Amino acid sequence: MTSPSGSTVSPNSAGASTAITALQNVLDAQHAAYFAYSMIGVRLTDATQVSRVRDLQAEHRATRDDLMAQLSSAGAAPVAAQPSYAPPEKLTDAIAAQRWALALEEACSAGYRFLLVAAATETGTVAAATETGTLRKQALTGLSGSAQTARYWRALLTPATPTVPFPGI
């Protein structure tokens, strides 16, 4: 079965349940990010950042839709979005909004890193091994993308240390 993202996950292949759990985790993080960016955008005052938030929200929506299709085609029920997502602190200003954005992207990174773990440990049939390569690419692409976005927010919050050595951990 092939998803819009190109990855295939067979529910019968060895390790598939771990991969599906990992994909559900990523989907959960995408639901949260899509929801939160609309609230974050309201609190930002810089036009460039507001524009970036719009783009990021569209990206998270597209990724969310792809993941839902991927999980459905694998025979799994995609995890549903929660009615709302609470920020880690009260959204009183742009700084709080940027902090929430950073936390969201770090959650996405952690989800993709867990997907890498799942893809790394899949063994069994040749078909499963083939799927693993595609899943790994999906996970690595997602991890790099969310790490870059996290770097963008971190550079605004702590310009002296915009990077972390191990994104997703």
Next chain:
Amino acid sequence: MVEISRRTLLSRTVLVAAAAAGTGLGVTRAVHHKLALPPAPPPQRLTALLSTQVRLLTGYQRAVTALPDQAALLDPLRSDVAAHGDALRGLLENYPGWRLNPTLPPAGSSSATVAATVAGLTAASKAAAAAFSAGCLAWPVTEQHASQIVPMLGSISACLDTHGKVLAP
């Protein structure tokens, strides 16, 4: 003249005879020496990635010295790269033979140098990110310790991607 009892004489005779018999057995009996086999070397692709990290770290060290006005930019990135080295050495500890491998670069040395400029570090970071990404995607599913190695290589690759953006925004 010292007199000894017949019992003492007999026991000493038995002792001497036993020692002689034991010596004879020890000399004539075949002795099987257990050969000490060296532990298996680590996968070459992992040591090659450590070489890449060492080369990049050396480049940072030279650049920080050559470009003191860029220290605020380069120091946090250098710390990340140093942490990558610690993580890679941690992974190599899974293979007890890695310390015996003569192809490993000694700490702080490098065969190919990275230009001690921001442009040189940018190019080297991008090349290193590509190498770690390839290593992450190609690591065999069935190889030992894949569940540790694949996500770590992915995280390092994602980090080096962010370095590329910091160095050349």
